[in-house]
Amino acid sequence: MNIIDLIKNRRSIRRFRQEKLDRDLFVELVETARCAPAGANIQSLEYIIVDEPGVCEKLFDFLAWAGHVKPKRDPAPDQRPVAYIVVISDTEIKKEASVDAAAAIENILLAAASSGVGSCWLGLIKREQIAELLGINEKYKVDSVIALGKPAETPVMEDAKGEDTKYYLDEKDVLHVPKRPLKKILHINKFGS
Ligand SMILES: Cc1cc2nc3c(=O)[nH]c(=O)nc-3n(C[C@H](O)[C@H](O)[C@H](O)COP(=O)(O)O)c2cc1C
Known part of the structure; x- marks a missing residue:
């Protein structure tokens, strides 16, 4: 890998x-x-x-x-x-x-x-x-x-939906780890763009 x-x-x-x-x-x-x-x-x-x-x-x-x-x-x-x-x-x-x-x-x-x-x-x-x-x-x-x-x-990573980034377990006991999506955290050349 x-x-x-x-x-x-x-x-x-x-x-x-x-x-x-x-x-x-x-x-x-x-x-x-x-x-x-x-x-x-x-x-x-x-x-x-x-x-x-x-x-x-x-x-x-x-x-x-x-x-x-x-x-x-x-x-x-x-x-x-x-x-x-x-x-x-x-x-x-x-x-x-x-x-x-x-x-x-x-x-x-x-x-x-x-x-x-x-x-x-x-x-x-x-x-x-x-x-x-x-x-x-x-x-x-x-x-x-x-x-x-x-x-x-x-465990699996996924894009967070909304502001909640708490990890959680699904019905199959798999841990899901939400991460804030790139479009929410990335700025190019200028803040807010
Ligand atoms: C500074 C720091 C402290 C952490 N302390 C704990 C801890 O005490 N117990 C625990 O179960 N996980 C702990 N974690 C793991 C985080 O919960 C985990 O990194 C987060 O949920 C994201 O999951 P990921 O590492 O799979 O991306 C810690 C992570 C960091 C960076």
Whole structure:
């Protein structure tokens, strides 16, 4: 799949097959994050791969899933992510790095998709508990958690009708993800044209 199709087809996945994945793959995903742009090239981000089942289980308790369809996309015990990448930022290097983190995280999501691995970027997370669980030093801010595993669902993207962009489940339990249509967000040469 070319990069444009990969970008268009990547969707957040919240149900995963319980298939163990190689740690080398997660290391490769972090390598793609390392290559991401960073403001002034000042790089404060670090990454924790969590793939030990006992730690994954504990980390799961500090995450929240798909608020708009709650609790229908809370992964059941046999649908949970098989691994996570926790993105942290050294606040002594950069006070605020969430934009840098976003660029790095998108690289990870796309690189995962290119290997047939599903992902979900999780920002509604219990940061203090995660820091304690993983022994993260106080000078670091926990930015995000990325859930990973082979997809066990196939969400679909569609053009939003009207202003409502809330994702929803249809009668077949397929997740629909409305995106604002291009004609609503694109301006050429001048705002409003
Ligand atoms: C900053 C950020 C935080 C997010 N936090 C969560 C989260 O805590 N839980 C969750 O289930 N999804 C989370 N998501 C995923 C969004 O819900 C998802 O990207 C959105 O519904 C669009 O779907 P798509 O990724 O398939 O295009 C987050 C996404 C972003 C960019």
